[in-house]
Amino acid sequence: GLIARSSDYLDQLSGELPATKSPVAWAKADVSDANEVKSAFEQLGQTLGPTDLLVFHASAGGPFGQGVLSIDPKxxxxxxxxxxxxxxxxxxxxxxxxxxxGAGAILFTGATSSVRGASISFSSSKFALRGLAQSLARELWPKGIHVAHVVIDAVIGEQGTANTPPGPEPLLDPDAMAEAYWQLAIQDRSAWTLELDLRPFGEKFFE
Structure with missing residues (x-):
């Protein structure tokens, strides 16, 4: 199941997913709106049944580079x-x-800004999300729900394709990322991960 603000984006993304035996469903919602979130998950539940995995990576960090005196509180x-x-x-x-x-997984996507201050609005939000993940883990792990936070410290993209970002920056392959998330989702509860950093082998740490 997929949730995003744009129906066009959701339609495009669902069409890019490889064919499987499992159905693909999507619902439009602004994740900052409680009523829209509730409605979206109810809609997905009617098609897909109960949720056993949540991957959350929404963010609205811009505009970047503004200082304390220029940033708009809105x-x-x-x-x-x-x-x-x-x-x-x-x-x-x-x-x-x-x-x-008594089971399930909730995975939150963070960034370098989750652990190191940079852009005021983006870093503040990502620091807070990391704290939320840790707080939920304390509450929900004992109840069988795996909560984890994933720090993404790289540019995401595939080498040698039309979508390859310009420049020499090492890229974090989206398929490899998906595999890492999947391993978290199926991880044995005797050795759960709370936080995972993902970066390419050539990436300089936290730059």
Missing amino acids: DFARSWAVGTLGGLLCAQAVVPDMLKK
Whole structure:
């Protein structure tokens, strides 16, 4: 199941997914809006059944590079509403299903800015999301729900394709990322990961 603000994007993305025996469904929602999130997950539940995995990576960090005197408080609030409040709202939507099963996984996507200050609005939101992930893990791990935070420290892209970003920057392959997330989702509960850093072998740390 997929959730995003744009129907066109969701339609395109669902068409790019490889064919499987499992159905693909999507719902349009602004993750900072509690009513829209609730409605979206109810819609997906009717098609796909109870949720057993949530991957949350929404963010609204821009504009970047503004200092404390120039940043618009509305931009700051919007970044937090999407990147942090959205994470809470989505977790609230799926946790009841997971509690009934005593199992499930909630994976939050962070960034270098989750652990090192940079852009004021983006870093503040990502720091807060990391704190949310740790707090939920303390509450939900004992109930069988794996909560983890993934720090992405690289440019994402595929080498040698039309979509390859310009420049010599090492790239984090999206298929390899997906495999790392999947391994978190199926990880044995005797050795759960709380936080995972993903970066290419040639990437300089936290730059």
